[in-house]
Amino acid sequence: MSSLLKGPGSTKFADRWPDMQPVVLKLLKQEHVTRDEWQNLFWDVHSVCSWDEKAAVRIQEALRNEILRFISEAQGRVMKHREESALLKAYISEWTKYFTQCDYLPKPFQAMEIEGGNQKPKRKNQDGNRVQLLMLKSWNGSIFVAVREKLLSASMKLLYAERNGEAFDSQLVIGVRQSFVNLSTEVSNKLRIYQENFESSYVEAARDYYASHAPAYLTENGVQNYMKYADQKLWEEDRRATKYLETRKGCNSKQLLMETVVQVLVKDHATTIVAECPRLIANNDVEKLNLMFSLMDRIPGGVDPMLRDLETYIVQSGLDDMKANADIITTDSEKYVEELLALFNRFTEMVVKAFGSDHRFMTSRDKAYKQVVNDTSVFRLDLPSNKARPNAMMKTHPESKCPELLANYCDMLLRKTPLSKKLTSEETEAKLRDVLVVLKYVQNKDVFMRYHKTHLTRRLILETSADSEKEENMVEWLRDVGMPAEYVNKLARMFQDIKVSQDLNTEFKERQRGSSMAEMVNMKVLNAGAWSRSSERVPVSLPMELEDFIPGVEEFYRKKHNGRKLHWHHIMSNGVIVFQNQTGRYDLEVTTYQMAVLFTWNQRPEDSISFESLRLATQLPDPELRRTLWSLIAFPKIKRQVLLCQPPVTNPKEFIEGSLFSINQEFGLVKGGKLQKRGKINLIGRLQLTTEKTKEEDNEGIIALRVLRTQEAIVKILKMRKRMTNAALQTELVEILKNMFIPPKKMIKEQIEWLIEHKYMKRDGSDRNKFIYLA
Known part of the structure; x- marks a missing residue:
């Protein structure tokens, strides 16, 4: 019958310990303990501690002796194994059973935690459970001290074998790790024993292994194969660390290991690895570049040499390509922009595939591409330097011609050209947006603005826009990419002026109903602030029909808008005249200056007229007259010219006062090698919007x-x-x-x-x- 049924009995430690000791031994050895024995142990400890103030010390001393005796026996069972693997298995087995009892054995002795009768128990985890601490300290001070070095040595040998590809029971290393983790009795640092022993040995073993293997592999197999080797080993060590090292929150074992392995595998050989980068970039070997990037990005500043190599390659490769195709792309803005876009797409694709669109490499691409776009060695625009002082000599400041060529390309897409006609609306929009991508890298955007506005002016005046909606969309896209609001607003005002002019023309024709001249004229009233052309007025003697018509237009406008003044810009004007000779009858699209020159022969079509006489008849300044005559005797897009010159000249500067000009009576439109008797011929070309000055x-x-x-x-x-x-x-x-x-x-x-x-x-x-x- 249990002591619980016998009454309180003796409360002295000496009387009760003989009953407690057998149960303690059974618990240590994990033998069967009956329910009565388990309950009696609780009662005995409580009874002794309640009536004997020194009982807790005596029980603890007795427990220490029993625990040390048990540990000594366990140590004997472990140490009898000479083979390391067997020793590990024996130790782990003994420790696992013992650590399990560290949870069960202390429970009956909780009364020892109460000091002085009715005092409250100590706060949880203040000093830890006395019995549990006693058990852990006893194990630590005896068997663990004796076998610690052997445990570490055996574990590291197993890990060495695994790194060499050999198989073993991974639970042995895990068991050793757990014993180191659970042995600590410090409340403030539960992982001290693990960190000072297992963690440090593990990291040191990894360092030694790769320090001895990596250099030889690099020498024997070369950089590119070594990168694969290093990447594979880093991946293996990452998985191995997750398996064998402590990963609880607040423990940085894995981070410490990976930093060490990266140091040995990557940082120690960084110079040799990145030396291969220029060759890989030149060969566009994105797979190996991606591998190099993943390795070098593990060390601080590791990718910096790669960034420099990428910038150098983009600048050199870009300029080499541009110079190689200079003969074509300097004269063809379409080829130039397509070449720039091809370069941009090629470099972008490399950054995306090789470096995962990393922002640092994107920035390097941008910096290098900006150098290519703004380079002046192939394409340059000479702008005069600022006259900072009145007596300063005029110098030219070279800038990239890129913005001018971009504006020309936009004009080709937005104007009625063979290029714009063969593109769908979606394709045109895509190409315009590509231009905006390049424009982002242009430094002198103000040059683009000026040329783009000039082309837009020409398209709006000649009504040659391929798509008016695209024209207006382009203005908004320029606003979206950060162009100054002042510039964009002026472009928008230009569209508004054209729409207002259309309404004005309709009203004017209504009022002049019955006038054939009014039906033929299309006037455009343009706001000087938005269009901002030169104030220079070029004198010209207009055909009589136009001279007589102008006052009526001015009178109509004055009545509609009192106080506004019209200024006629004939340099921006154009029209269609009917040309008839023995070959046929043709409609010629001409500028106002060309019209003034051709009307000189209106009453004498068979005569030859000298340069000097033409100047007097048209009143055009010498430079404008020469340029106009040249467009009529050497227009590049027609085979039979309108005018003939005697003696023949090769450029307009060779005209002299005695040069004679006459109508080409054989002038005609040739298509497919056949002379046409009817047709329309455009002699305007690129409408002259400015004088030479x-x-x-x-x-x-x-x-x-x-x-x-x-x-x-x-x-x-x-x-x-x-x-x-x-x-x-x-x-x-x-x-x-x-x-x-x-x-x-x-x-x-x-x-x-x-x-x-x-x-x-x-x-x-x-x-x-x-x-x-x-x-």
Whole structure:
């Protein structure tokens, strides 16, 4: 019968321990304990601790002796194994059973945690369970100390074998790891024993293994095969770490291991690995580049040499391709833009496939491609430097011709051309958006703006747009890519003027109903602020029919818009005249200047007229007359010219006062080798919108506008900041102006000096590199 049925009995430790000891041994040995024995053990411990203040110390000492005796026996069973694998199995078996009892044996002795009778139990985990700590410390101080080195050595040998591809029981290493993890008795650092022993040995073993194997593999197999080897080993070590190392939250064993392995496999050989990068980029070997990237990205700054190699390749390859095709693409904007887009797509595809669209490589692509787009070695546009001082010599500042060629390509897509006719609406839109992609990398966007506006002006005046909806969409797309609002708004106003002019023409023809001239005339009233052409007026003697018609138009407009003044820009005008000779009858599309020249023969079609006489008859300035006559005797798109010249010349500069011009009586339209008796011939070509003088003004105007924009931006920044350093001012200035152009440092310096001179700002008296805004 159990002691519970015998009453309280003795409460002395010496009397009760003989009853407790057999049950303790059974628990340690994992032998069967009856329910009565289990309950009596609880009662005995409680009874002794309740009446004997020193009982807890005595019980703990007795338990220590029993535990140490049991551990000694377990140690004997483990140490009798000489073979390492058998020793590991024996140790793990003994430890597993013992650690299980670390949960069960302390339960009956919980009364020991109460000190002084009615005192409350200590806070949980303050010092840990006494018996459990006793068990762990006893194991740690005896068997573990004796076999620790053997356990580590055997475990690391097993891991060495696994790294060599040999099979073994992985539970042996896992069991050793768990014993190291669970042995710690420190509440603040439960993993100290594991970290100081198993973790450090594991990391050191991995370092030693790869330090001895990696160099030999690299030497024997080369860089490209070594990269595959390193990548495979890193993947293996990652999986192995997940399996064998502690991965609980707050434990960085895996990170420490991978950093060590990366150091040995990658960082120690980084120079040799990245030396292969230029060759792989040149061969477009995206698979190996991707592998190199995945390896080098594991170390700080590892991809920096790859970024430099990519930039160098893109710049060199891009410029080589452009120079190789220079003869074609310098004269054909379509080929030029297609070549630029092909380069961009090729480089982008490489970055996507080889580097996973990593933002650092995308940035390198952008930097390098920007150099290609803005290069001046093949395509250059010479702009005059700013005349900073009245006596300064005029110099030219070379810039990329890319924005001009982009504008020309846009014109080909938006105008009625063979290219635009063979493209669908979707294809045209895709190509226009491709242009915007390239435009993003252009530094002198203001040049593109000027040329694009010139082409748009020509298309709107000649009514040669292939798709008016695409024209207006293009304006909005320019707004979307960050073009200045002021520029985009002016383009939008141009469309508005054309629509208003259409309504104006309709009303005018209604009022002039019955007038054949009114039916033939299509006038366009354009706002000077939006179209902003040169104010230069070119004198010309118009045909009598037009001269007589103009006052009626002016009178109509004056009545409709009181106070507005019309200025006639004949250089932008054009029309259709009927040309008839012995060959046939043809409709000629001509400029106003061509019309003025041809009407000279209206009353004398068989005569020859000298250059001097033509100048007097048309009143055209010498440069414009020469250019107009040349377009009539050497128009490139027709086989039979309208005019003949004697003596023959090779360029308009060879015209002399005595040069004689006459109507070509054999002029006609030839199609498919056959002479046509009827047809329409366009002699306008690219409508002349400026005189020779205003072309120079356009280029100078680009620079003048840049100067103005730079001054405006400097004043705007200082007005907001009040006081700032030179470096900060320049940084913010470039940020504001980058969507139009990148101001050179020389220009910035000149404009700062100009603004200081004109009292918009001043230098700080104590720091010359600091500027102060003057209200």
